[in-house]
Amino acid sequence: MSQFYSDIYFPTTEVQLKLPFNEKSQSIFSKIPIGRFQILASEYDNHEAEYLYILPQHNDYLHVNGSSGEIFMTNNYENVQNRMVITLSAIPRNGSNTTIKIATMKLIVMPQSEAEYCANLENVCFWENAKYRIAEDDFAYADAKAEFKPLHVGALNSRATRYLCPTMNVKYSLLSGGKYITLKDYELYTRAPIDHELLNATGNHFPVVTIGCSLNMSDGNVVRFNKTLDIDVVDRNDNGPVLQNQRTYHFKLDSPHFRENDRIGEAILFTDKDTLNANKETVYKIINDVNELVHTDCNGYETDHTKNLRSIVSCQILFTRNGILSQPEYCFSLIASDDTVVGNVSKTATAEICLLTDQHKIHDADRPKVLELRQRPGKRRYLTNSDSDNKGFKVANILITYRKDVHVYRTATSFSRVTQPDNYQNLIDKSEVSFIIAEDRSGAFGITSTAGIVYVKDASALKGSPETVYFLNITWHDEYQRSFVINVHLVDGQAANATCDHKVKSRSQTCAQIKYTRQCTKFCGLGTSGGTCMWRGSNAGFFGSNYASCVPDVAYCPDNICDPLEELNTFICPQDCVASGKIMGPHAANSNNRGILSASGTCTCEDNGKCVCGPLDDEEPRPKRKNKNEQSQRILIS
CATH class of the missing domain: 2.60.40.60 (Cadherins)
Known part of the structure; x- marks a missing residue:
């Protein structure tokens, strides 16, 4: 045919x-x-x-x-x-x-x-x-x-x-x-x-x-x-794909630890009364694989051993990468669909697939650490998936999503922010939800245990990483142990038009120590993401939240929250994290007595942990030239 x-x-x-x-x-x-x-x-x-x-x-x-x-x-x-x-x-x-x-x-x-x-x-x-x-x-x-x-x-x-x-x-x-x-x-x-x-x-x-x-x-x-x-x-394409065997598959894995291209269970077979050529538009795809753990390898052939010629497509499920299946049951679907089928017939066939693992076989070193929950005296400590009551403490199902693909410059400095959950600010007070990186082959990245903020932990490892794409497997606990895989794309060079010409001798290398706009935009300080520090606000002298200051990222600093990443090193954004008692000059602190809520002029912070707010010139003053009389007097005196 x-x-x-x-x-x-x-x-x-x-x-x-x-x-x-x-x-x-x-x-x-x-x-x-x-x-x-x-x-x-x-x-x-x-x-x-x-x-x-x-x-x-x-x-x-x-x-x-x-x-x-x-x-x-x-x-x-x-x-x-x-x-x-x-x-x-x-x-x-x-x-x-x-x-x-x-x-x-x-x-x-x-x-x-x-x-x-x-x-x-x-x-x-x-x-x-x-x-x-x-x-x-x-x-x-x-x-x-x-x-x-x-x-x-x-x-x-x-x-x-x-x-x-x-x-x-x-x-x-x-x-x-x-x-x-x-x-x-x-x-x-x-x-x-x-x-x-x-x-x-x-x-x-x-x-x-x-x-x-x-x-x-x-x-x-x-x-x-x-x-x-x-x-x-x-042959016309007038028949849709059909599953040869059952609709639901449960594959029990020998180990929750898996490697790239490991086969999962037996192949799933789809049949079609039409020939392979007639079915050339049929698409086989995985859906609901939220952690992008698997892919499929499908091969078709025709058979007529029953004297009825038909096409059969065998789809083998494979793991996409190395990792650990941290859930006792992980489910997804394999769909065969052909929108070009003519006639009033089904155009799709769906196989529901669940992977089952024995969580006791996860190596202890690979298990995420879950922080203990505070409890009231005399009460038992346990986790529950119901609303808070007078017997326990709640760890409810929490919707946590990251951007799937992020791009990071190899020139990013230590503690530069890579990504965080969309609702990370709501997670800051939920210390019972603990985040770890279960897999990072580059060794360049870290994550805050609270709120799950991913950052550059080792700038040298980032710069020397041999690959261009790395997979970060983020895991956390709510009712279950959850995970999410982030594709990190490494980008050579620096952000557009960025030059790191301004140098300072300081222990912290904080952007906040820079006093002037031109110096700020030529300084690649702590927490910068492959570009320079940024100048925000105005030093016009009006008291308010729009005070002038040099920061690593205006999107997060200052935002009146000393988030878990900034807590790791307060020199990332002292404008959010400095104690109110260490701020000099006209200012108002945040309600938690940390950070600068309002000020006038320009606010700068030094290696000693203190910040000063006050009026400054827009540009660094030029050194005063000495007049001739002053020079002559000094010569006579000497």
Whole structure:
């Protein structure tokens, strides 16, 4: 069974014929066509557009009627000696419809003398060889009241060949295959709608037709020839995928520890009554794999061991990377879908897959540490998934999501922020939810145990990491142990237009120690993410929250919250974390007596942990030049 996807096609795909090239044959075949080869529409209701039939320009011996597809012999017949392979094409007349493919067929002409041709009278009955095909009928999907329309399959031979040899009468008869095919003179037509699957169920993959040809010779003798033709039925995509076995699969893993490309359970089989070619648009994909742990490797083949040809696709589930399955049950789905299926049939099949693990087999070193919960005296300590009551403390299911893909410059400094949960501020007070990084092959990243903020822990490891993409497996506990995989893409160089020209000798390298705008935007201080520090606010002297200061990231510093990352090193953002007692100058602290809520002028912080707020110039003052009198007096005194 073959498959095609163009809107039109030639039902006769190839013809081989022997033909004399002489004055007699030219006289006949310049008036009566050698053959008429016309296209069909591949869809039942698809009316054929206006098409033009063409032959290659380099062909000098045959020409085609562009409207009818009839092929005639030209006047250039004298020097034809070699076998010719000619392609007949059908193209849209207007040439504007680029979505329709060009239909082609092959014509193979073998020159032969008239004497040799007529010595083999079978040449008068049949082509030397011919290949036919028709599309599986979509009559079942047309209007129920529509009448069946027979399809023209093709001719058995040229109707003019009988005139080449001594006068004779040619008659054809259909000896077998009449259930689907009928014969009109020397032309084959379909007799009834042909359903690929129904035909397949009988053990036949195509209609087998036997034609009888009788030649009544002028001397009264009758010569008979029989020929069996195979008519290829092109399968339509009119069946959807189906699971061969059960719909739900539970695969128990030997160990929760897995490696990249480890096979998971047995292969899952999808079947389809259509051929693989008809199913070329079927998509097999994994969904609901929230941690992106698995992928699938699918391979298709056709089988007819039951005499019913069908396609089978075997999908093996594999792990995408190394890691630990930290949940006792991890479920996802494998869907086979084909939106191109025609007819009122299901277009999808879904396998529900769950991976089961024994959590006791997780190595102790790989288990996340869960912080103990504070409790009231005399009360038992335990976790519950219900609302708080007077008996226990709640660790409810908490929706925690990270960005799936993040990009980090290799030039990012220590404690620079990489990513955090979307709701990280709501997690700051939930110390019972503890985060760890279960997998980081780069060794460059850390995470705050509270709120789950990912940051650069080792700037040297980040700069020297050999790969460009790393997977961070983040785990935490609520009711269950959860996990999320972040794809970290490492980017060479620095952020656009960033230069680290300004240098300072300080232990902390905090951005907050820089007093002036120009210096700030050329200093790559602590917590910067591959760029320079940023200048925020105004030093105009007005008291308020818009005070001027140099910070690593204006999105988080200052935001009036000393978050868990800034707690790790308060020099990241002392504007949020400094104790109110260490702030000099006009200011107002946050409600927790930490950080600078409001101030006037510019606020700077030094290595000693103290901050000062007050008016400063926009730019660093230039050193004063000494006048000549002052210099002379110093010389005289000395």
